[in-house]
Amino acid sequence: MRALNVKLVRDLRRLWAQALAVALVLACGVATLILAIGSYRSLEETQRAYYDRYRFGDVFASATRAPRTLLDRIRAIPDVAAVELRITEPVLLDIDGVAEPATGQAISLPDRGEPAVNDIFLRQGRLPDTGRDLEVVINENFAEAHGFALGTEFHALMDGVKTPLRVVGIALSPEFIYALGPGDLLPDDRRFGVLWMNERTLAGRFDLEGAFDSVSLRLLRGANEEAVIEQLDDILAPYGGTGAYGRKDHISHAFLDSELQQLSAMARVIPPIFLLVSAFLINMILSRLIALEREQIGLLKALGYHAFDIAWHYLKLVIMIALVGVVIGFVAGTWLGRGLTVIYSEFYTFPFLIFRWSTDIYAVAALVSIAAAIAGAAKAVYGVLALAPAVAMRPPAPPVFHQFMGSAGRRVRLFSQLTVMALRHIARWPVRAAMSTIGTSFSVALLVVALFSIDSVDYMIDVIYFQSERQDATLTFAGERAPSVLPAVAKLPGVLRAEPFRELAVKISHGPRERRLGISGKRRGADLSRVLDLDMRPIALPETGLAIGERVADILEVKRGDLVQVELLEGDRRIVDVPVTEIIQSYVGLAVFMDMDALDRLAGIGPRVSGVHLEIDEAATDALYASVKETPALAGVALQTVSRRLFQETIEQNILISTMVYVILSVIIAFGVVYNSACIQLSERARELATLRVLGFRRAEVSQVLLTELGVAVAAAQPLGWLIGYGFAYAVIIGFESDLFRIPLVVSSRTLAFASLVVLSAALVSALLVRRRIDRFDLVEVLKTRE
Secondary structure, eight states: OOHHHHHHHHHHHHTHHHHHHHHHHHHHHHHHHHHHHHHHHHHHHHHHHHHHHTTOOSEEEEEEEEEGGGHHHHHTSTTEEEEEEEOEEEEEEEOTTOOSOEEEEEEEEOSSSOOSSSOOEEEEEOOOOTTOTTEEEEEHHHHHHHTOOTTOEEEEEETTEEEEEEEEEEEEOGGGTTOOOTTOSSOOTTTEEEEEEEHHHHHHHTTOTTEEEEEEEEEOTTOOHHHHHHHHHHHHGGGTOOOOEEGGGSHHHHHHHHHHHHHHHHHHHHHHHHHHHHHHHHHHHHHHHHHHTHHHHHHHHHTTOOHHHHHHHHHHHHHHHHHHHHHHHHHHHHHHHHHHHHHHHHHTTOSSOOOOOOHHHHHHHHHHHHHHHHHHHHHHHHHHHHOOHHHHTSOOOOOOOOOTTHHHHHHOOOSOHHHHHHHHHHHHSHHHHHHHHHHHHHHHHHHHHHHHHHHHHHHHHIIIIIIIBOOSEEEEEEEEEOGGGHHHHHTSTTEEEEEEEEEEEEEEEETTEEEEEEEEEEOTTOOSBOEEBTTSOEEOOOSSSEEEEHHHHHHHTOOTTOEEEEEESSTTOOEEEEEEEEEEOOSBSOOEEEEHHHHHHHHOSOOOEEEEEEEEOGGGHHHHHHHHHTOTTEEEEEEHHHHHHHHHHHHHHHHHHHHHHHHHHHHHHHHHHHHHHHHHHHHHHHHHHHHHHHTTOOHHHHHHHHHHHHHHHHHHHHHHHHHHHHHHHHHHHHHHOOSSBOOOOOOOHHHHHHHHHHHHHHHHHHHHHHHHHHHTOOHHHHHSOOO
């Protein structure tokens, strides 16, 4: 073994604790990179394979009642590869032992053969027989939530008739990877189910013989989706078509696509933090190691070793540390990635799961990590190349110190001599102290990024459920109804207040920008479901014009006072110019509101009601639920309390897991920075500290010199970490923003305090370990001069 290799092994043995701390920080970057990219690829590959195998549609549309004779015209649209005409109807479900009414989506299956578009994956059982009207296939999550098995019976209210149904199959569908019920923010498998029945049965139940009310298309590769949608809308317009839309606007696909965007954002934001910190630590360790070994470097050069050989020796030290971090990161990233992918497979219902852990992910992670380590070492290694032997073999010139605080220090003794020594050392090397502070601040910032989501979600829940949507329940009618239904709703058991609303499908455009949206009409002075302005104050909807969400305003590039073009997707499909009179706040969906009377005038067919928001008496909820299950006009029921509880439970569970991971990562960063800083300062100042011991200072007093420096760096890192964390949190907010959800940026003082407490605790442990080393000084060995 060459002499330099022997020295390399000895250096690694001597610096193993510091090297391990750096390797762990580097491993965090590797692990998060593999976690994010690996999970992204697995989820994307599973999604793509599922969509392809079961022919998920590219374009979707609905109508009131369209004849099946339109099939040939739809097939003739250019770029259309396959067409599936279906019947899809909302139904109310009555489950034994469940008081709350559940909502279902009944979907027809062709009487012969498989669906050309949106096929289903049959997990158990069989498809319904054509001659048996009461057989049904249900989605797997709904079956598991209620413990349904093959042969189980339940009831559904179908077009006003309570119908017994028998389960003959359990299935999954690419349409319902994220099965969201009406009015819910997250899937509620107990209260929303998908029912597949044979076409003849549904046509008879809903008076749609020879007709359809839903169509799905698959397009050829490279198809012009907008042109297909436009032609399909023209065909369905006379039959109550409500406007076709592409896959990107399909609710299940949109949520899954949003998750993929978040994984992509995670890969861009989190790993660079760890790589930057690890590069800083390596630079700090190697720079000070070379400074301590400058005489050895000069001696090696004098003995004939080439400067490049010596530089390569130190680079090998860095690469060895990086390789340890890469290996740890590989193991941790693979384990965490598989766990996250399994969680996704449970949250998003896939019939199979593709683990896509390609070697290129690991290669990229390793190369990026080693490159970051080498970049951190570059300046120090360059110093080895530039160091002349004669200069290196001379001891470095002692630092020049000045009186601390000038003449003021003589008049006022604010600090003890030992504290002054520590502060003078910081003032002598401000860049070094600043780098230690910055490194520690990253651990604070990472915790702020992890914890701010708790504050933001709490704020969202308060805004959505207690300030804006304050109703107890929402009833949705099966089609629009005349306002004359409101007295009947008000007479339902337990109803204290009822506020109607109307939904109208439109396309809103402003210049070249357009978006398919829904306008929600509310009565002026509505109190259960309120509209909030940008300052979170409830507002009364203007008599004319639109109140649009901030996200919609950004998409359409409009401001208050601008005119937008509103194209109705129902009825006569006329186009009207409408002013934007208010920009409002909305964290969910693409919100557009209008006064209900103004919306009735815009629709042009007179007053209509789509549903009712209710305030109910909790003591009469069972009676209300029983009445709702017998009401034929209803298509869906959303229970705000159930929705809020589900939202809180799901979000809190996910946040708890992510917070634990981030706390561990932050502790690793804090420990790595503080411990390495302390160890290197100890190695540089060991002779000085040992001299203090010989002069009679106690162990605690000697430790004070070093620990004061660490304390100043850690204390200064707190406000800086808060500021950096706020910036990182803003970057996360922007990266995760989508048309489905916007997370408000809320960082509470509680979050800042907890982040600092965790980092201070990690720093304290590091300091105690260094204090232990000071207490065990071999004074004779340390005081030996290097000259």
